[in-house]
Amino acid sequence: MFTRMKTSLSQIHRYSWVSLSVCWLIWILNAYDREIVLRLGPSISETFDLSPDTWGVIASLIMLALAVMPIAGSAMSDRHGGGHKRAAFQVPLVIGTTALAFLSGFKTVSHNIVAFIAIRVGVNLGAGWGEPVGVSNTAEWWPRERRGFALGAHHTGYPIGSLLSGVAGAAVLTWFGDDGWSYAFFFSLVFAVPIMLFWRKYSTRDKIDTLYADIEAKGLTAPEVITETDERPKGILRKVLTTPQITGTAVTTMLTQIVYMGVNTVLPLYLHNIVGLSLAESAGLSVVFTLTGIVGQVLWPTLSDLFGRRVTIVICGIWMAVSVGCLYFATTSVLVVVVQLAFGLVANAVWPVYYATASDAAPEGGTSTANGVITTAMFIGGGIAPVLMGRLVGLGGGWEESTGYVYTFLCMAGFALIGALIPLFIRHVRPAAPDTGQATAAR
Known part of the structure; x- marks a missing residue:
């Protein structure tokens, strides 16, 4: 059983496409700033003579900073207002985060381990805060029936950003030598400023009103967005945390992220120390999975619009378990590439499905808060x-x-396998059906 799409993508209003393009570019920058540290893991470990345990603790501290702000920051974003108002909240957040990333490119900062960790923690505090805000911005500019596609297309920016982090890391190490790894942190601010200034000017009440009228005229369902602070219902966080579909999906998300970040942490070191590649080669080859990740992030979320979020999550989880397990057999660079390409088809695809699931189940006025729980x-x-x-x-x-x-x-x-089984025990709500404009009950 599936939901037939009443309106083709060619009929989606241009405002939706522009917002998607902007949020996609922001997501590329976010991914680059987060992933570049992992791409440079071997270089950083050699610079500071770190053991596996020590590097693991440092990388963990930097990555855990991503979990600090999503819920509180998302609630702040919801209180500020959704729709056109969310851009005003997002702009200084993105520019500030990329400015900190730029600062960590200087050797005086990056080659002092205390200063380096402190700056990178600051970068990830902002990046973690910004993720659910950006996801909600995308969701609020698209009809519910196409939410899976929109978030999937938005999330193709992550494998692209991850790919660029590998390319940039390899290029910087090639050009400046193993000691010049910090220069890879300079790039994102240059692109962030013009993108965010455009987005601040573009996101207006007139555009969001025109867009929602167009969505409803085509028989689709406009997002439930509260733009005025005094209209926001009370107790949003409690409602979000007591919604099993959101909290259950959050547990699956946590398990899947252990897998995804585990691959990102281990693979460059495996390629360098076991397969025998140089530091530059290991940085570049460790992101091969992002090539198929781009395809998967459009394919699976779109299928989730048709066949349901739960079925899609289960299939992707099993696929991820098998492909990661096959890294056991990848003892040559050729096999590493083949397994990565299989892993990539689902590695990045699951996140927009998780966010779409949370957005579907979010209480009125709590889209960003629900997404913040997933992000945390x-x-x-x-x-x-x-x-x-x-x-x-x-x-x-x-x-x-x-x-x-x-x-x-x-x-x-x-x-990955445990994460795939959890959704089987949770009642899921379908995306709204195009012919009725209402969400139907879960299977």
Whole structure:
């Protein structure tokens, strides 16, 4: 059984497409600033002579900073107002985050381990805060029936940003040598300022009113957006946290993020220490999965609009478990590429499905808060992953022994499988059906 789409993408209003394009560019910058630290993991470890456990703790601290602000920051964003008002909240947040990232590019900062950790924690505080705000901005400019597609297309920016982090990391190491790794942090601010100034000017009440009228005229469902602070219902966070569809999806999100961040943490080091690639080669080859990730992030969220979020989450979770487990057999660069391409088809695709699930189930006026819960769970998983992977690598004999990497691959496969089973025990709400404009009951 599936939901037939009444309006093709060609009929979607141009305001939706412009907002999607802007939020997509913002997402690329967010992904780049978060992922570049992991791409440079071998270089950073060599600069400061870090053991696997020590690097795992440092990476974990930096990644856990992503989990600090999403819920509180999302609630602040909701209180400020949705729709056209959310851009005004988003602009200084993105510019401030990329400015901090720029600062960490200077060697006087990056080659002092205390200053480096402090600045990168600051960057991730802003990046974690900005993610659910950006997701909500995308969701609020598209009809509910096309929410999966919109969030999937938006999230293709993440594998692109991740890919660019690998390319930039490899290029910087090639041009400036192993000691010049920090220069890769300079890029994002240059692009962030003009993008955000455009978005602040573009996002207006007139545009959002015109867009919602167009959505309803085509028989689709406009998002439920509260633009005035005094209209916002009370107790939004409590309602969000007592919605099983949101909290259950958050647990699955946490487990999946352990897998995703575990691969990002371990793979560059595996390629350098076990496969035998140079630092520059390992930084570049560790992001091959992003190529198919771009395809998967459009395919699976769109299918979730048709066949349901739950079925899509289960299929992607099983696929992820199998593909990560196959890294056990990837002992050559060719096999690493093949397995990564299979992993990539679902690696990035699950996040927009999780966000669409939370957005579908969010109480009125709580879209960003619901997405903030998903983001927090995701980043808690991201913080757990480096410590866990570093410990497993250490138990297996350290950086240069393959046993520890095998432990990490099998552990990640298990987490992915558990995450795939959780949605089977949670009642899910379908996206609104196009012919009625109302959400139907879950299967």
